[in-house]
Amino acid sequence: MGIDWKKYNSGPFYDELMAAPGVARPHARELVSYLQKLKSTSLSSRKHAAEAAITTMGITFTVYSDGENIDRDWPFDLIPRVIAAKEWAHTERGLIQRLQALNLFIDDLYNEQKILKDGIVPKELIAKSKNFRKQCVGMKPVGGVWAHICGSDLVRNDDGSLYVLEDNLRVPSGVSYMLENRAVTKRVFPELLKGQNILPVGDYPTQLFDTLAAISPRPLDYPEVVVLTPGIYNSAYFEHAYLAQRMGAELVEGQDLVVQDDHVFMRTINGLAKVDVIYRRIDDLFLDPEVFNKDSMLGVPGLMRAWQKGNVALANAPGAGVADDKVIYTYVPAIIRYYLGEDPIIDNVPSYICSDEKQMKHVLANLDKLVVKPANESGGYGMLMGPQASQKQRDEFKQLIKADPRNYIAQPLLSLSTAPVMVDNHVEPRHVDLRPFILQSGQGSYVTAGGLTRVALVKGSYIVNSSQGGGSKDTWIVAEED
Amino acid sequence: MLSRVAERLYWMARYMERAENTARLVNVYSNLLLDLPAGASVGWDTLIKITGDDGLFSEVSEVADEKSVTRYLLTHKLNPGSILNSISMARENARTTREIIPAEAWELINSLYLYVKENTRKSSSRRGRLTFSRHVISHAQQLTGMLSGCMSHNYGYDFMVMGRNLERADMTSRIIDVGAATLLKPETDGVDVVLYENSLWMNVLRSLNAYQMYRQHVRDRVNGKDVVEFLLLDREFPRTILHCLSRIEDAVKSLPHNEDCLRSVARALRRVREVKIDELLLDDALYEFVDQLQLEFSAIHHTIDEVWFSMMREQTRAAS
Numbered sequence: 001m002g003i004d005w006k007k008y009n010s011g012p013f014y015d016e017l018m019a020a021p022g023v024a025r026p027h028a029r030e031l032v033s034y035l036q037k038l039k040s041t042s043l044s045s046r047k048h049a050a051e052a053a054i055t056t057m058g059i060t061f062t063v064y065s066d067g068e069n070i071d072r073d074w075p076f077d078l079i080p081r082v083i084a085a086k087e088w089a090h091t092e093r094g095l096i097q098r099l100q101a102l103n104l105f106i107d108d109l110y111n112e113q114k115i116l117k118d119g120i121v122p123k124e125l126i127a128k129s130k131n132f133r134k135q136c137v138g139m140k141p142v143g144g145v146w147a148h149i150c151g152s153d154l155v156r157n158d159d160g161s162l163y164v165l166e167d168n169l170r171v172p173s174g175v176s177y178m179l180e181n182r183a184v185t186k187r188v189f190p191e192l193l194k195g196q197n198i199l200p201v202g203d204y205p206t207q208l209f210d211t212l213a214a215i216s217p218r219p220l221d222y223p224e225v226v227v228l229t230p231g232i233y234n235s236a237y238f239e240h241a242y243l244a245q246r247m248g249a250e251l252v253e254g255q256d257l258v259v260q261d262d263h264v265f266m267r268t269i270n271g272l273a274k275v276d277v278i279y280r281r282i283d284d285l286f287l288d289p290e291v292f293n294k295d296s297m298l299g300v301p302g303l304m305r306a307w308q309k310g311n312v313a314l315a316n317a318p319g320a321g322v323a324d325d326k327v328i329y330t331y332v333p334a335i336i337r338y339y340l341g342e343d344p345i346i347d348n349v350p351s352y353i354c355s356d357e358k359q360m361k362h363v364l365a366n367l368d369k370l371v372v373k374p375a376n377e378s379g380g381y382g383m384l385m386g387p388q389a390s391q392k393q394r395d396e397f398k399q400l401i402k403a404d405p406r407n408y409i410a411q412p413l414l415s416l417s418t419a420p421v422m423v424d425n426h427v428e429p430r431h432v433d434l435r436p437f438i439l440q441s442g443q444g445s446y447v448t449a450g451g452l453t454r455v456a457l458v459k460g461s462y463i464v465n466s467s468q469g470g471g472s473k474d475t476w477i478v479a480e481e482d
Numbered sequence: 483m484l485s486r487v488a489e490r491l492y493w494m495a496r497y498m499e500r501a502e503n504t505a506r507l508v509n510v511y512s513n514l515l516l517d518l519p520a521g522a523s524v525g526w527d528t529l530i531k532i533t534g535d536d537g538l539f540s541e542v543s544e545v546a547d548e549k550s551v552t553r554y555l556l557t558h559k560l561n562p563g564s565i566l567n568s569i570s571m572a573r574e575n576a577r578t579t580r581e582i583i584p585a586e587a588w589e590l591i592n593s594l595y596l597y598v599k600e601n602t603r604k605s606s607s608r609r610g611r612l613t614f615s616r617h618v619i620s621h622a623q624q625l626t627g628m629l630s631g632c633m634s635h636n637y638g639y640d641f642m643v644m645g646r647n648l649e650r651a652d653m654t655s656r657i658i659d660v661g662a663a664t665l666l667k668p669e670t671d672g673v674d675v676v677l678y679e680n681s682l683w684m685n686v687l688r689s690l691n692a693y694q695m696y697r698q699h700v701r702d703r704v705n706g707k708d709v710v711e712f713l714l715l716d717r718e719f720p721r722t723i724l725h726c727l728s729r730i731e732d733a734v735k736s737l738p739h740n741e742d743c744l745r746s747v748a749r750a751l752r753r754v755r756e757v758k759i760d761e762l763l764l765d766d767a768l769y770e771f772v773d774q775l776q777l778e779f780s781a782i783h784h785t786i787d788e789v790w791f792s793m794m795r796e797q798t799r800a801a802s
Contacts, residue, residue, distance in 0.1 A: 055593075055596065056589050056592065056593050057585075057589055058577075058588060058589060058592040232574075232577065232578055241577075241578075241580040241581050242580070242581075244581040245580060245581030245582075245585070249581075250484055250487075250581075251487075251581045252484065253486070255486070256484050256485075256486055266484060267484065267485050267486075268483055268484055268485060269483050269484075269485055269488050269637060269737065269738060269739075269790045270483075270738045270739075271738075271739075
């Protein structure tokens with residue numbers, strides 16, 4: 001026999017597939033019963049097949065450790081995470097709403113700053129923001145959109161609802177793994193996918209290309225779109241190459257581009273060729289050594305000039321990261337109400353802002369119950385997991401917060417939902433989150449069907465980042481049976 | 483096509499071809515030595531010479547015996563031309579051009595790399611070595627076939643054709659060189675090498691997988707003059723110098739700004755076509771001829787580099 005679901009118990013946590021031991025959620029019924037019927041030898045042989053597929057397909061991520069870059073195989077758990085189509089439709093609307101509001105917010109910040117004048121968001125927050133770029137003031141990107149590609153992290157609490165944990169508006173990554181996870185599942189469980197109504201995910205590269213083409217300064221059917229990568233040693237290089245390939249776009253490095261007369265060109269075997277849209281996977285500060293980091297070897301001298309003149313489009317636009325700040329995050333519900341006059345469809349995780357003295361006092365007094373996050377880090381770095389931390393670590397954070405309150409927010413430790421993960425020959429619950437990707441141009445929005453489910457492979461852990469021992473799952477959006 | 487990408491595709495093809503050629507060479511040489519008498523001075527060090535000895539081998543090994551030479555050529559980390567390093571470089575180049583080559587091609591190169599890395603130890607026994615080099619050859623062939631059948635024959639493809647054929651021509655010229663060096667100067671300890679001439683030239687042909695095709699083409703028994711002529715001038719066999727240069731010429735013709743490169747390929751072709759085989763077999767003539775050929779190949783490479791790859795470097799200079 002295959003998996004014995006009666007022995008699977010997620011305890012106090014909401015489980016994505018099982019309502020109770022032995023009882024599947026309606027949208028996961030088919031998957032659960034299939035896995036139950038599968039012989040355990042067949043299950044483990046598929047697990048090996050999945051690992052072999054990942055090795056052969058070269059699905060890797062790069063970690064930097066001991067002064068060396070190491071390519072590791074992408075960690076994948078073969079049991080998919082399933083979400084009901086009805087819930088997803090609702091979530092999708094919420095994500096589009098959120099990104100619309102954030103784009104209006106960024107555009108406002110770099111132009112009239114109405115929201116600051118109206119006192120909805122405190123002026124000091126922006127004045128002290130590390131991601132506000134004064135070079136962008138007065139810019140009006142095509143369609144008024146600054147963040148064209150957004151990856152938002154969603155978590156499900158024990159009440160069963162999804163919350164937004166953070167918005168990634170700079171260079172969010174992971175979408176290629178979402179696509180590859182599905183490709184692996186198709187190889188390993190072909191018969192399972194055939195029998196069900198699962199929304200396809202493969203459309204993303206086309207949608208991404210259309211989004212990028214829509215912001216071209218030259219109105220062409222096929223503008224020259226390129227993906228700008230920092231190069232092979234970047235941890236997301238796999239994804240840069242993958243997306244360029246799937247979009248049929250050139251994958252360029254800084255050295256391939258040159259700015260002449262405020263236009264961007266790439267060096268080809270034919271000579272110089274004009275570039276219209278750059279999907280840049282390089283941080284703002286490395287984009288242009290003339291304007292930002294002078295030592296940047298990754299960027300292109302003059303790029304900002306070309307962008308400011310409107311001769312090339314950058315996605316995401318420089319400065320979009322101003323809204324990708326964990327303190328600004330706490331204002332997103334207010335931002336949505338301010339610009340759209342609507343209530344947020346997806347809630348934020350309740351948060352405390354340390355720059356507010358009263359809230360900081362609460363945070364300092366309750367460090368053992370809270371998660372503290374720096375405003376501008378990503379990848380799970382620089383965080384304090386209060387309940388699991390030692391007294392020494394908590395004391396260190398107390399000092400850090402007091403020294404720079406603007407840089408910290410705190411959130412109660414959510415009871416992240418779980419999903420079954422293969423451990424040897426049985427399943428155990430592990431905590432998961434979800435990163436869907438949202439595309440937006442002046443011409444419309446698109447949300448991936450599901451997204452990248454990340455899973456903390458260590459028992460009891462909440463850390464889902466692949467650089468810190470996290471894994472991933474294919475994510476299915478499935479129509480519920482009546 | 484980006485200059486940087488063109489350059490990487492060119493090198494990817496060269497490195498794959500180099501790995502394949504080295505594998506063939508080791509395979510055939512193992513066979514040849516089994517045929518020769520114990521006293522023959524044809525030793526394993528010849529293989530080091532073929533692959534272009536730059537003194538590195540003597541640094542990593544004191545004796546040139548079967549074990550040390552094959553290890554050096556197959557999997558030695560310090561030999562930049564070893565199969566392991568060639569495939570690892572091919573993989574690096576493929577990895578950085580993944581968006582250009584078909585996904586299956588990358589998977590193939592990647593899995594070949596993993597195979598070579600994992601089987602380094604197994605390749606040290608005679609039997610293991612055979613399996614190892616066969617695996618490399620068949621996968622390199624598979625890649626060539628896959629690219630020919632699954633990739634648009636665009637500029638990128640042309641650069642790979644150029645890289646592959648230049649590397650191939652280079653190896654063929656080296657093999658002719660060694661065959662000649664061994665036979666034309668039979669300074670052996672009382673052993674009449676002439677007795678083994680037939681066997682040796684057969685193995686030269688085999689190392690290029692050319693034996694069967696040669697027999698179809700040349701009916702006479704295998705002899706030095708015919709073999710050299712065949713390997714230089716046959717139009718149809720894909721590893722002859724003439725064939726490789728013609729393939730390069732075809733590829734260059736479809737590229738932009740190709741005048742300089744066409745000229746250097748034409749010069750090399752002329753040198754091959756105008757050669758007088760009879761005279762080649764006298765004294766050091768063949769040896770010198772091969773030397774000249776290699777200079778021509780290197781000139782072709784430099785023109786390719788100058789016209790299509792280094793442009794970016796020069797423009798950077800002009801811009802700064």
